[in-house]
Amino acid sequence: MQEISNEIIISGKSIGFVPTMGFLHEGHLSLVKASKSENDITIVSIFVNPTQFGPNEDLSKYPRDFNRDESLLSENGVDYIFYPNVDEIYPNGFQTYVVQEKISSLLEGAIRPVHFRGVTTIVSILFNIVKPRRAYFGQKDAQQCAVLKRMVTDLCFDLEMHICPIVREPDGLAMSSRNVYLSLQERMDALVLSRSLNTAAGIIKSGERDCAKIKSEAMSILTQVPSASPDYFEIVDFDTFETVTTLNSKKSYFLLTACKIGKTRLIDNQLIHL
Numbered sequence: 001m002q003e004i005s006n007e008i009i010i011s012g013k014s015i016g017f018v019p020t021m022g023f024l025h026e027g028h029l030s031l032v033k034a035s036k037s038e039n040d041i042t043i044v045s046i047f048v049n050p051t052q053f054g055p056n057e058d059l060s061k062y063p064r065d066f067n068r069d070e071s072l073l074s075e076n077g078v079d080y081i082f083y084p085n086v087d088e089i090y091p092n093g094f095q096t097y098v099v100q101e102k103i104s105s106l107l108e109g110a111i112r113p114v115h116f117r118g119v120t121t122i123v124s125i126l127f128n129i130v131k132p133r134r135a136y137f138g139q140k141d142a143q144q145c146a147v148l149k150r151m152v153t154d155l156c157f158d159l160e161m162h163i164c165p166i167v168r169e170p171d172g173l174a175m176s177s178r179n180v181y182l183s184l185q186e187r188m189d190a191l192v193l194s195r196s197l198n199t200a201a202g203i204i205k206s207g208e209r210d211c212a213k214i215k216s217e218a219m220s221i222l223t224q225v226p227s228a229s230p231d232y233f234e235i236v237d238f239d240t241f242e243t244v245t246t247l248n249s250k251k252s253y254f255l256l257t258a259c260k261i262g263k264t265r266l267i268d269n270q271l272i273h274l
C-alpha cells in the first residue's frame with residue numbers, strides 16, 4: 001500500500017482516504033462519493049480494529065462480508081481497497097499507541113475506556129500507510145471526529161479532515177453496521193434515538209436554553225421504550241466536547257445520545273447552530 005501511495009503522490013495525484021470497518025452501507029458510500037469528487041484517487045480501508053474494542057464488546061461477532069463490500073466499492077468507483085490482516089497491522093512486538101487526552105476521556109471514552117486509544121492508534125497507522133491528502137469521516141461518530149481532528153492538529157498530520165453528514169434510513173434511524181443486530185421489534189424501538197434528538201432540537205428551537213430541562217425531556221422519551229436503556233443524553237460544546245449547562249447564541253453544540261436497544265448499543269447525534 002505504501003508503495004502504491006508513493007507512486008500516486010509522485011505522479012502528482014491527490015489521495016482521498018475513507019477508513020472503515022467494512023459491512024458497508026450508504027453512510028460509508030457517502031464518504032466515498034465525497035472523496036471521489038475531491039480527489040484523483042480514492043482509497044478505502046476495511047479493518048475491524050481489535051484495539052478499539054473493550055474486552056466485553058462485539059469484536060468477534062462484528063458483521064463482516066468482504067465480497068459484498070468489494071462489489072459495492074468497485075460499483076462506486078473506488079480505486080484501491082486496503083484490507084490488511086490484524087497481524088500485519090499489529091505484528092508481534094507491537095507496543096506503541098497514540099493517546100488523545102482530553103476529549104477521549106469524556107462520554108464514549110468514559111464508558112469505553114480503551115476505545116479512542118484504539119481509534120487514534122489505528123488511524124495514525126493508516127494515515128502513515130495510505131498517506132492521504134484528504135481523509136473522510138462521518139459525523140455519525142461525532143466524538144471520534146473531534147478526537148481525530150484534535151490529533152491531526154496536535155501531531156501535525158499533513159492532511160485535511162473532511163466530516164460528512166449523517167446518512168439516515170428513511171424513517172430516521174442513523175445507518176450503522178450494527179443495525180443488523182436488531183430484531184424487527186428492536187429496529188422499530190431504535191427510532192427512539194432520533195426521536196429523542198429531534199424532540200430536544202425542537203425544544204431548543206422554541207427557545208429553551210436550560211440544558212437540564214432539555215436533557216430530562218429527551219431522557220423521558222428514551223426511557224419510555226422498554227427495550228431501551230440509555231447510557232447518556234448530553235449537550236456538549238462543538239469543539240471541546242465539554243458538557244454545557246446553558247446554551248448561548250452564535251455557538252454550535254452537539255446533542256448526543258448512546259442507548260442500548262436490547263443488547264445492541266447505538267449512538268446518534270444532532271448538530272445545533274444557535
Ligand code: AMP
Nearest residue numbers: 020021022027137138140141166167175
Ligand atoms: P465504521 O465502519 O462504522 O467504523 O465507519 C467508518 C466511517 O463511516 C466513519 O467515519 C463513520 O463515522 C462513517 N459512518 C458510519 N455510519 C455513518 C452514517 N450513517 N452516515 C455517515 N457516515 C457514517
